[in-house]
Amino acid sequence: MSQDDTPTPPLTAADAAASLRGRAVLIVGCRGRMGAMLCRRGTAAGLDMRGVDVPLTDAVLAPACRDAALVLLCVPAAVFAEVAATVCAHLPDTAILADITSVKVRPLQQMEAVWPGPVVGTHPLFGPATPDGDGLPVTVTPGRTAREQDTALVEAFFRALGCSTFRATADEHDRAMARVQNMNFITNLAYFALLAGQEDLLPYITPSFRRRLHAAEKMLTEDGTMFTGLFEANPYSHEAVRQYRKMLNVAAAGDIELLCRRAQWWWKK
């Protein structure tokens, strides 16, 4: 179910890049992991990329924003509202304000509160270290003020980079990410927090345990602060935890067969 059933425009990456010719794209947070990756991929696709990062002074923003057609905020959720307000003060009326935050409900509201022009949310569903490749998915969540051509231009940006796009409402996105991203994080976190410090376990470590430990390492070490922020910023995180607790209650009651049958859904042919 999506807000708008319009499918991804049937543009090749080259057509998409051509449709952006003469339109500058400004990345705010261009020295960050995602911002730098988007600048690099945009430049490689032949787009007119600009970048700004802290400190966002008037002297930095005024020339960078002057002819921007699309502005992508690539900064953490914690500073998002403040950065959006600062940047908007310099944008031309026609600019499309967009973001790549991993949650969508709050950032869309925050952008719409400070920008009367078109607003479009996006979430690249991949990280900065994902090998370049075609078809990496991006969710696009059009704001209230976005016209079809505004949303299409944002989609063209990602398609020019070789990504695929699909549309959803911000609410649909956050409900999905609470389950895919935040529950993945919280269940790893709870499990390894529970077992931490239990030295008596070390002689018993098995290959399957080691596989899970390895799979959780980046998320809980390098990316721990980001995932904590995403958990806190998603309005549906707590509901997702309550759903998970229900599954643990089924296990505690001993109905493991029921859980096994349900879980097989992921691997059925």
Ligand SMILES: NC(=O)c1ccc[n+]([C@@H]2O[C@H](COP(=O)([O-])OP(=O)(O)OC[C@H]3O[C@@H](n4cnc5c(N)ncnc54)[C@H](O)[C@@H]3O)[C@@H](O)[C@H]2O)c1
């Ligand atoms: N890292 C990922 O895997 C990933 C994937 C998809 C989306 N995202 C989203 O992308 C956004 C950025 O994530 P990241 O991993 O690139 O973060 P990052 O910390 O690597 O980069 C953030 C950038 O924002 C800049 N910044 C910080 N405070 C600022 C401020 N007050 N004013 C202006 N700039 C400021 C920093 O200087 C930095 O360059 C987040 O909203 C995140 O949810 C991240």
Ligand SMILES: O=C(O)C(=O)C[C@]1(C(=O)O)C=C[C@@H](O)C=C1
């Ligand atoms: O590439 C990674 O290691 C990531 O963690 C990327 C990842 C994720 O897989 O959850 C992290 C945050 C983004 O919102 C989207 C993707």
